[in-house]
Amino acid sequence: MLLALPIRAGYNSYVASVSQTVRVKVLFFGRLKEVAGRSEDALEISEAATIEQLFALYAERHPELAKFRSSLVASCNEEFAAWGTPLHSGDEVAFLPPVSGG
Amino acid sequence: MAPPLQDDIYELVREPINTSLLASHVRAAEDGATVTFDGYVRNQSHNRPTLYLDYEAYESMALAKMREIGAQLHEKYRVHRVAMVHRLGRLEIGETSVFIAVSAAHRAAAFDACRFAIDTLKRTVPIWKKEYFEDGAVWADGELPPAPAATRRAKPAS
Numbered sequence: 001m002l003l004a005l006p007i008r009a010g011y012n013s014y015v016a017s018v019s020q021t022v023r024v025k026v027l028f029f030g031r032l033k034e035v036a037g038r039s040e041d042a043l044e045i046s047e048a049a050t051i052e053q054l055f056a057l058y059a060e061r062h063p064e065l066a067k068f069r070s071s072l073v074a075s076c077n078e079e080f081a082a083w084g085t086p087l088h089s090g091d092e093v094a095f096l097p098p099v100s101g102g
Numbered sequence: 103m104a105p106p107l108q109d110d111i112y113e114l115v116r117e118p119i120n121t122s123l124l125a126s127h128v129r130a131a132e133d134g135a136t137v138t139f140d141g142y143v144r145n146q147s148h149n150r151p152t153l154y155l156d157y158e159a160y161e162s163m164a165l166a167k168m169r170e171i172g173a174q175l176h177e178k179y180r181v182h183r184v185a186m187v188h189r190l191g192r193l194e195i196g197e198t199s200v201f202i203a204v205s206a207a208h209r210a211a212a213f214d215a216c217r218f219a220i221d222t223l224k225r226t227v228p229i230w231k232k233e234y235f236e237d238g239a240v241w242a243d244g245e246l247p248p249a250p251a252a253t254r255r256a257k258p259a260s
């Protein structure tokens with residue numbers, strides 16, 4: 001395999017070739033903002049990770065978040081999105097509790 | 103066919119909503135009816151006296167969703183103009199939180215469209231209200247917007 005011996009490649013390009021990450025922006029609203037202790041975050045997550053996996057990351061940091069999983073929807077780039085949606089660099093993901101406008 | 107949204111108004115504001123200005127904005131010579139919906143802050147919630155409400159939104163997405171509702175109104179009903187404004191921040195009892203005005207040649211379209219607009223807004227636009235009482239505050243019970251089950255949806259080509 002070409003990637004097995006990247007003798008000429010610099011350290012960074014070698015790392016990039018085996019473990020690609022994407023940078024995403026994450027938003028929390030309503031009660032989720034209070035539970036997560038923030039309204040906005042930015043983080044690197046492995047490429048092809050899904051919105052579900054992104055939420056799981058935050059639920060590890062803030063275990064109280066987990067109990068909201070069944071009563072929230074996610075959006076990706078301002079469109080409601082399925083939990084299995086894979087993330088791309090620059091995506092803006094938001095976790096949205098039941099809406100109560102009006 | 104692009105829906106005729108250019109004369110419509112879709113806004114999120116932090117000041118009091120000028121309802122009469124919006125109602126007159128949608129009114130034109132070719133119309134015969136305007137139906138308006140004025141949603142305002144009630145003085146109690148489940149029999150607990152409310153002090154005030156605080157609204158927040160995912161503003162960019164909320165505006166996009168409000169415009170989407172407007173586009174649906176033009177597609178589904180024979181309406182002329184739409185004005186849809188939601189207020190954010192702290193609102194006192196009796197203050198208008200949401201105002202919708204729809205004009206049409208005939209009343210049936212205006213009634214149906216206005217009803218569809220407020221029902222859809224309450225179900226799909228990312229806005230949240232927190233209710234403040236004498237002894238604390240709670241996020242209001244809301245509706246979970248329908249989300250796609252599996253695949254990433256393509257952006258509508260509008």
